[in-house]
Amino acid sequence: MRITDSFRFRVVTENLNRSRERMTDLQEQLATGKRINRPSDNPEAISNAMKLRSILETNFQFQENIQDGITQLTAQEEALNQIYEILAQVKEITLEGASDSVTVKSSLAQQLELILDNILEIANTKFNGKYIFGGTETLNKPFTLNENVIKFNLDEPVVDYRGNLGKWNRQINENTTIEVNLNGKEVFDQAAGDGVNIFQLIFDLKRLMELEDTKGINAKIEDVDKGIEQVLKSFLKIGTRKQLVLFNEDRFMTQNIQIRATMSNLEDTDFAEAFIAFKAEENALNSALSAGARVISPSLLDFLGAV
């Protein structure tokens, strides 16, 4: 083959160009830390990486939902714990009042009145600006005291429930939503079912104490136990849900670590490999340069001077 000058120059420039292009590519990989920087670099890997990123983002949101769920469940748990302790106190007072030997029942009645206020306050707990026992009626006080019933000892409900039976749902994974609230009816008023209305129970006890009706008080002991059981059940319900939520949190944490590892494999520059490739390319470029310099320079002209 006849090798002409433009041929030689073209080969040299093209070798240099190609080498420089590969070096620029490697340099970008090293500088950005990413093996693929735009979809056309590797459409398949980008598509997989984007899918994984989607999952990661969604998981992140579920984790946020879980965190929020835990906060709400904890708030309810704490309130229920307080109520449980108070009811234990009520039981003590009831047992004391049920005994004939105790004659200071009026002071017990006073205690019960304070307890009623106390429990009402807990039932109207506001957390993060929301009444936690009002169902989805979160902006209005769920329980209101009928002052007149207390004042005139009327045979009417002592406390009204203004909330609803609405649920606070939190999505904790793709398929599961979980209720993170118990409404006031469920916790405090199961009189329609096999439970009791706790407010009413305490009010009734207070009245019996005032009347010094020992027999009547004795008859209520069972109801107090029912009330305690009712709160305990609620407490357990919340606990179980909290466990389920925490389990999901762990699951996402493990899953995310795996996804990040896969994404890193797809997207991230293998620095050792890239550096070695870069070094190799640098050598290739140097060789191309020095070979080019040698190919271009000699010409017959260099030797004609001697003729």
Add this chain to the structure above:
Amino acid sequence: MSGFGIRTAFDIARKSLRAQLAGLNVTGNNIANVNTKGFSRQEVTLVSDFPIITPDGIFGSGVKLEGVRRIRDKLVDRQLRNEMHTKGKNEALERVLNQIETTFNEPSETGLRVLLSQFFDNFHALANDPENATTRFNLRESSKVLIESFYRIDKQSRVLSDDIDFELRRSVETLNSLTAQIAELNSQIVAVEGASKGGANDLRDQRDRVLDDISELIDIFPLEKPNGTVDVAAQAQTLVTSNFSFELEVVTKSENDNLISEIIVSETGNIFEANNGKIFALVQARNEIIPHFRDLLNELANGLITKVNDIHRTGVGLQGTALEIPKNNDFFTGDSAANIDLSQAIKDDVNAIAAASRVDTLLENGQIVTSGSPGDNKIALEIANLKLMRVLSNGTESLIDFFDSIIGEVGIAAKEAHDNVLNEERIITQFQNIRDSTSGVSLDEEFVNLIKYQRGFQAGARLITTIDDMFETLINM
């Protein structure tokens, strides 16, 4: 006169000097044009002159200068031009697709994809805290940013389309000027070659170079006529015939929502369709590729609008109870990437965003009162879950999947065009090397020729002095 004599010897020497000088000139011309694009090396054609027949035998009568010819392989020219069309096309396609890629700007922390994902996540945040004004403000702001992102991509794709049109117009102008050059060169070549026997080498080189340039723009069939002119046709359309060229022009039309460009022949108004080359790629990009991706983007925007609205309509905002609910309780308005917007109600008041489901109560007087409770998050959850629901492409893709597919499609097309360009570049380099190997100037070779002709000239001159000496001998006898 018959036989041979001193005069004949002088004649041979004279012709020799002339031939060596011509050789030197051509060599000089080759050296001077070593870096000229499209130049084919030339060589003098020397033949031994017609012999003189004498009774003593047949004697050669020296050298005859027959002409100067260029060294060129027409087959390689044709093969090279075929590859040039394809390269021109793929280069233009690669550039356009890279620009589309840039328009979508993925993967990125600020791209449409992330914003779309955040949009749905903010509905989760709303579901977690439906009474909170801050989550509502966040949601509205993130929706605005998402909408802006749709606008940006839509606008950039229209700007890109206009840029392509501009480039198309420039390319067609270039093509017109190139075909006009061919017509001009045709008439010059006929004028030069008609006058002398020698080929119009340099004009033909120029014409071949112009044909190369045209080949990058469109696919052409150049046909050389016996009189030395070249006719150029592309598809069924003649662009150059002898010394006349046909001009093309670009006209803009509106099709659906898109502006498209058509090339017509100025004289006849007929539509001209290229099959390959840069011009073909630009027409395809403007008329098909950009509209295609705009359609996909609009489908995504429309999907988002309708799916979110379908759910949002069944809910109520945080407006207290028993308030009049607007009949058309939409979240978005519009139906495409260009006109998607928030509904006026939500623009006016974040509490119009519906997180709660709607409860219709029939009053005793027959009136229906719609209400919702502030802590209810059913609607917010449903919209948040749209993120994962396969609501597009006949229920096979979620909105985000759909967007990923668009990006994948751009990426694959851009990669394919890029690979094709690399491939074509290699093929073209091969052909250029072959062409250079035939037509290119080798300085080494020319230096050898330089010395060859110099020595020839020196010898011819020596011949003259020798004959002169012989003359002197004769005269002094």
